[in-house]
Amino acid sequence: MVTDSMKIIEGGVTAAQGFEAAGVEAAIKYQNRKDMAMIYSRTPCTAAGVFTSNVVKAAPVLWDKEVVTHSPSVQAVIVNSGIANAATGKQGYECCRQTADKAAKLLGVSSDAVLVASTGVIGNQIPLDRLLPGVEKLAEAKADTREAGTLAAEAIMTTDTVSKQAAVQIELGGKTVTVGGMCKGSGMIHPNMCTMLGFITTDIAISKELLQEALSEDVVDTFNMISVDGDTSTNDTLVVLANGMAGNPEITVKNEDYNKFKEALHYIDTTLAKMMAGDGEGATALFETKVIHAATKQDARILSRSVISSSLCKAAIYGHDANFGRFLCALGYSGVEFDPGKVVLSFENEEKSILIYKDGAAVPYSEEEASQVLASPEVRVLVDMNMGDAEATAWGCDLSYDYVKINADYRS
Amino acid sequence: MVTDSMKIIEGGVTAAQGFEAAGVEAAIKYQNRKDMAMIYSRTPCTAAGVFTSNVVKAAPVLWDKEVVTHSPSVQAVIVNSGIANAATGKQGYECCRQTADKAAKLLGVSSDAVLVASTGVIGNQIPLDRLLPGVEKLAEAKADTREAGTLAAEAIMTTDTVSKQAAVQIELGGKTVTVGGMCKGSGMIHPNMCTMLGFITTDIAISKELLQEALSEDVVDTFNMISVDGDTSTNDTLVVLANGMAGNPEITVKNEDYNKFKEALHYIDTTLAKMMAGDGEGATALFETKVIHAATKQDARILSRSVISSSLCKAAIYGHDANFGRFLCALGYSGVEFDPGKVVLSFENEEKSILIYKDGAAVPYSEEEASQVLASPEVRVLVDMNMGDAEATAWGCDLSYDYVKINADYRS
Numbered sequence: 001m002v003t004d005s006m007k008i009i010e011g012g013v014t015a016a017q018g019f020e021a022a023g024v025e026a027a028i029k030y031q032n033r034k035d036m037a038m039i040y041s042r043t044p045c046t047a048a049g050v051f052t053s054n055v056v057k058a059a060p061v062l063w064d065k066e067v068v069t070h071s072p073s074v075q076a077v078i079v080n081s082g083i084a085n086a087a088t089g090k091q092g093y094e095c096c097r098q099t100a101d102k103a104a105k106l107l108g109v110s111s112d113a114v115l116v117a118s119t120g121v122i123g124n125q126i127p128l129d130r131l132l133p134g135v136e137k138l139a140e141a142k143a144d145t146r147e148a149g150t151l152a153a154e155a156i157m158t159t160d161t162v163s164k165q166a167a168v169q170i171e172l173g174g175k176t177v178t179v180g181g182m183c184k185g186s187g188m189i190h191p192n193m194c195t196m197l198g199f200i201t202t203d204i205a206i207s208k209e210l211l212q213e214a215l216s217e218d219v220v221d222t223f224n225m226i227s228v229d230g231d232t233s234t235n236d237t238l239v240v241l242a243n244g245m246a247g248n249p250e251i252t253v254k255n256e257d258y259n260k261f262k263e264a265l266h267y268i269d270t271t272l273a274k275m276m277a278g279d280g281e282g283a284t285a286l287f288e289t290k291v292i293h294a295a296t297k298q299d300a301r302i303l304s305r306s307v308i309s310s311s312l313c314k315a316a317i318y319g320h321d322a323n324f325g326r327f328l329c330a331l332g333y334s335g336v337e338f339d340p341g342k343v344v345l346s347f348e349n350e351e352k353s354i355l356i357y358k359d360g361a362a363v364p365y366s367e368e369e370a371s372q373v374l375a376s377p378e379v380r381v382l383v384d385m386n387m388g389d390a391e392a393t394a395w396g397c398d399l400s401y402d403y404v405k406i407n408a409d410y411r412s
Numbered sequence: 413m414v415t416d417s418m419k420i421i422e423g424g425v426t427a428a429q430g431f432e433a434a435g436v437e438a439a440i441k442y443q444n445r446k447d448m449a450m451i452y453s454r455t456p457c458t459a460a461g462v463f464t465s466n467v468v469k470a471a472p473v474l475w476d477k478e479v480v481t482h483s484p485s486v487q488a489v490i491v492n493s494g495i496a497n498a499a500t501g502k503q504g505y506e507c508c509r510q511t512a513d514k515a516a517k518l519l520g521v522s523s524d525a526v527l528v529a530s531t532g533v534i535g536n537q538i539p540l541d542r543l544l545p546g547v548e549k550l551a552e553a554k555a556d557t558r559e560a561g562t563l564a565a566e567a568i569m570t571t572d573t574v575s576k577q578a579a580v581q582i583e584l585g586g587k588t589v590t591v592g593g594m595c596k597g598s599g600m601i602h603p604n605m606c607t608m609l610g611f612i613t614t615d616i617a618i619s620k621e622l623l624q625e626a627l628s629e630d631v632v633d634t635f636n637m638i639s640v641d642g643d644t645s646t647n648d649t650l651v652v653l654a655n656g657m658a659g660n661p662e663i664t665v666k667n668e669d670y671n672k673f674k675e676a677l678h679y680i681d682t683t684l685a686k687m688m689a690g691d692g693e694g695a696t697a698l699f700e701t702k703v704i705h706a707a708t709k710q711d712a713r714i715l716s717r718s719v720i721s722s723s724l725c726k727a728a729i730y731g732h733d734a735n736f737g738r739f740l741c742a743l744g745y746s747g748v749e750f751d752p753g754k755v756v757l758s759f760e761n762e763e764k765s766i767l768i769y770k771d772g773a774a775v776p777y778s779e780e781e782a783s784q785v786l787a788s789p790e791v792r793v794l795v796d797m798n799m800g801d802a803e804a805t806a807w808g809c810d811l812s813y814d815y816v817k818i819n820a821d822y823r824s
Contacts, residue, residue, distance in 0.1 A: 054741060054744035054745045055743070055744040055745070055746075055748070055749060055752065056740045056741055056743065056744030056752045057744075084737065086737060086740075086741075087736075087737050087740050087752065087769065087772070087773060087774070088772075088773055089753070089771065089772035089773035090772070091773070092773075121735070121737065122735070122736075122737020122738065122740065122741060123735075123736055123737040123740075123769070123773075123774050124774075125773075233741065234737070234740070234741050234744060311723070311815075311819070312819055315815075315816055315819030315820045316819070316820070318816065318820045319819070319820030321820065323533070323534070323535075324499075324534075324535055325496065325498060325499050325533065325534020325535040325646070326534065328468045328498075328499050328534065328535075328646070329466060329468055329498075329534060329645065329646050331467070331468065332466035332468030332469075332646060333465070333466045333467070334467075336467070337467060338467055340467065340468045340499065341501070357499065357535070359501065360499070360500075360501035360502070361499065361500055361501035361503065361504075361535075361537075362499070362535050362536075399816055399819075400816060401816050401817070403723075403727075403816070404727055404730065404811055404812060404813050404815070404816060405813070407723070407724055407727035407728070407731070407811075408727045408728070408730045408731030408733065408812075
């Protein structure tokens with residue numbers, strides 16, 4: 001995934017030139033925690049975005065789709081992590097407008113250059129008397145430091161246990177181009193486009209069409225291949241802002257530079273997506289399923305997602321139980337046709353690969369050894385369909401008592 | 413659901429004339445519990461069945477499909493609840509054959525008149541040296557008493573906490589026709605056709621074609637509308653045996669008698685399906701979602717199933733938390749198109765209905781009162797789509813710590 005031409009660096013949304021960020025406390029819902037973030041670019045950005053496929057779309061999703069599609073440029077993003085602003089009707093959309101207006105005024109940009117994003121409880125209205133002062137605090141606090149990026153990444157967390165950032169650099173036409181990003185997401189994660197929120201900033205010069213195409217293509221194999229609980233949120237949002245400050249020859253055709261950028265974007269998307277899956281609510285392990293030799297790419301995606309989405313497979317991982325029948329079962333009900341007699345299934349961690357099932361039945365294996373492998377912080381199930389050349393990888397997490405605890409108590 | 417012409421009675425698979433049953437200990441996997449059951453009809457039966465849609469089909473499913481399709485009649489069913497006999501290759505299928513041969517010999521019927529069914533851990537081979545003596549015990553113990561039916565219903569349980577039986581009588585052409593059934597199922601329950609096993613016996617005289625048609629049509633709105641964990645098992649099996657001993661005029665066309673039988677069958681299917689959902693692994697409540705005024709019947713089915721299948725909705729029910737946004741969210745990602753502004757959502761129990769959401773936003777309601785409603789043993793979410801005339805009901809259960817506990821430890 002990391003190519004020779006890529007340099008992984010520290011940082012997140014402030015890694016690229018010209019980007020500033022902030023994270024502050026605005027008491028939207030909870031006290032004594034950062035709950036609002038801002039991303040700001042000193043110069044106008046080309047923007048691309050992908051959003052939830054849920055029919056019930058949060059107000060900020062409706063707002064952002066409009067902005068990404070129709071605005072000539074984007075220069076700021078305002079995020080709150082207290083209330084989702086979903087199922088809030090006209091009042092919810094008006095809240096987005098007022099947030100954008102406030103930020104626009106403070107930053108000296110136009111309202112349609114401001115994206116808004118929300119995550120949190122669905123159905124409540126956001127108190128504007130807390131949100132708008134929050135925007136003021138953000139405008140004052142913003143900075144282009146790595147620290148400021150980290151504060152923003154922390155401010156967008158809900159049930160996340162760690163903040164999630166990644167950044168990488170590539171050389172294009174003699175210029176250093178940086179791509180950095182942050183995301184949050186821990187529950188209600190089953191992206192089709194994930195309540196994941198993701199923000200990627202880059203100083204690359206690229207046309208809007210190619211930026212959107214690169215993003216749309218890449219999410220299919222990254223963010224859309226993770227699942228925590230099978231629930232596709234009302235708020236899923238992933239946006240990329242490109243301000244062109246790297247000074248590379250602008251990318252307007254699918255040339256070598258475009259391919260290099262896609263690799264860099266893929267690295268950031270994959271890294272952030274895996275961080276989200278591994279930090280799923282209550283998770284004790286990242287649970288990866290790699291399907292190889294499937295008949296088609298789409299089959300490989302469906303099969304791998306079916307396994308990481310299965311409650312019973314997830315509970316088996318939590319229990320370190322090599323109950324491989326559940327994995328076969330999840331492949332079997334995925335909707336993909338195959339011959340169970342051809343499937344070869346192995347459990348793997350960083351160090352070991354243990355063959356479990358072949359020729360339609362279990363092979364002799366050590367339960368103890370298999371259980372040890374499944375006790376790793378990163379567990380992989382490798383499934384060889386022996387049907388063709390396509391492969392795909394999906395990422396999820398185990399199902400623990402804490403997932404239930406978090407979600408039975410979430411609003412209290 | 414219960415019509416005037418129906419009389420609900422005590423009992424299960426031995427309620428109808430001419431049927432015998434047994435439940436015994438065979439130590440297939442566990443000690444000191446009944447784990448094998450038999451159903452036997454003194455006269456040959458017309459049989460109909462529906463089976464799992466999982467590509468990975470257990471050996472008994474393959475065996476039974478063959479028997480139901482090609483055998484002139486069926487006279488016995490042998491069930492074990494220790495090992496699923498799935499993902500067991502040729503040896504697994506051979507096990508079915510030997511079971512049927514043994515039973516056939518003891519009962520004086522032909523092998524292709526014997527159905528076999530299994531539930532339990534996937535991937536292990538069943539020890540024939542325990543299974544075959546189990547068949548002998550069953551043949552000795554079988555009886556036509558209500559008690560014998562109850563022993564059989566207990567013997568097919570795995571993680572079930574209660575045994576599940578129902579029986580009903582109708583009058584056809586001056587004759588009393590009885591339909592009785594038993595089922596098991598608690599985890600890996602997401603029937604498409606559901607590891608549910610269900611067995612229905614009746615003394616009705618009916619043609620094979622109409623028996624199969626009645627069953628196939630009815631499961632769509634009963635067993636296929638329940639879910640415990642979204643995992644469609646490798647072993648799901650539901651069979652109906654009709655021995656004709658009631659002496660009613662044989663049903664060969666869709667007349668009034670056919671309709672009465674369908675109502676009786678629907679009562680049994682619905683009752684057993686709801687018992688399964690309410691006894692889902694770790695469940696503390698039966699969680700029903702009724703969708704009304706949907707555009708099409710299929711939309712109503714998809715919408716209601718999406719809600720009862722959502723981990724987040726299930727966790728909210730467990731937490732008695734009126735977090736209605738999760739319910740809207742689950743409707744929204746179901747794949748059905750609709751206008752969220754038209755949806756009206758209420759939480760209900762036996763006594764109360766509390767309006768929660770209307771016109772695109774929450775209506776004022778008492779959280780305390782809503783929480784009380786959600787604390788009932790049977791909780792219903794009523795969703796009015798305001799789009800058309802179609803309706804459907806789906807049944808699931810809440811998601812508790814115990815679901816995780818049961819499934820992280822299942823094999824140990």
